[in-house]
Amino acid sequence: MGFRRLVILTGAGISAESGLGTFRDKDGLWTRYNLEDVATPQGFARDPAFVHEFYNARRRGLREAQPHAAHQALARLEAAAPTGSVLLVTQNVDDLHERAGSRNLIHMHGELTKVRCDACETVAEHRDDLSTGSVCGHCGGAGFMRPHIVWFGEMPMMMDEIYAALDACDLFVSIGTSGTVYPAAGFVEHVRRRRRAHTVELNLDPSEGHSLFAERRYGAASAIVPEFVDRLLAEGI
Numbered sequence: 001m002g003f004r005r006l007v008i009l010t011g012a013g014i015s016a017e018s019g020l021g022t023f024r025d026k027d028g029l030w031t032r033y034n035l036e037d038v039a040t041p042q043g044f045a046r047d048p049a050f051v052h053e054f055y056n057a058r059r060r061g062l063r064e065a066q067p068h069a070a071h072q073a074l075a076r077l078e079a080a081a082p083t084g085s086v087l088l089v090t091q092n093v094d095d096l097h098e099r100a101g102s103r104n105l106i107h108m109h110g111e112l113t114k115v116r117c118d119a120c121e122t123v124a125e126h127r128d129d130l131s132t133g134s135v136c137g138h139c140g141g142a143g144f145m146r147p148h149i150v151w152f153g154e155m156p157m158m159m160d161e162i163y164a165a166l167d168a169c170d171l172f173v174s175i176g177t178s179g180t181v182y183p184a185a186g187f188v189e190h191v192r193r194r195r196r197a198h199t200v201e202l203n204l205d206p207s208e209g210h211s212l213f214a215e216r217r218y219g220a221a222s223a224i225v226p227e228f229v230d231r232l233l234a235e236g237i
């Protein structure tokens with residue numbers, strides 16, 4: 001039997017095969033950087049130039065990365081399903097889902113290719129380097145521009161819309177997540193309380209909350225995600 005409303009959560013594991021570093025693995029970014037220095041409002045206030053260079057380097061790396069078969073399969077699923085029935089929620093700040101063709105998408109942790117003015121709160125597309133002298137194109141203020149990223153201690157974006165979709169879904173799929181970062185790590189438990197939604201984990205290895213999922217498949221995202229999507233499409237979503 002096909003599913004009518006799908007919510008798909010993706011994390012750093014789906015982008016790792018595109019060459020973008022994960023955060024919590026043994027060689028992840030948080031083993032090389034102190035998160036309090038580069039991923040908190042307090043760190044930005046202490047040394048904005050250092051924080052800008054951290055994200056400038058990640059932005060440059062993103063230019064070289066390309067979507068792979070898992071990103072493409074999720075875009076194919078959305079295109080084949082009735083309009084609005086598949087919502088992709090990503091913890092990733094890269095734009096690989098968009099470049100693969102996904103359109104119904106929420107970046108709950110922000111976007112690396114956008115900047116925000118702390119003076120007037122304008123959000124704008126920005127793919128070049130930022131500095132402490134960068135000027136807001138809307139209000140003209142200099143020194144207020146920051147990456148449009150949700151830092152530790154800040155509220156993830158569009159949570160009302162995400163929980164509304166979780167409440168309505170009959171299939172929840174988690175792909176490439178560690179199961180340690182909240183609130184996303186709590187999505188599967190939120191869905192399970194409704195009892196009528198199927199839950200699936202697709203991951204390289206079992207996540208911290210793997211036992212909460214009714215169905216679990218492990219392997220490289222570029223292999224197992226297209227296989228799973230093919231199965232859904234064959235069942236007539």
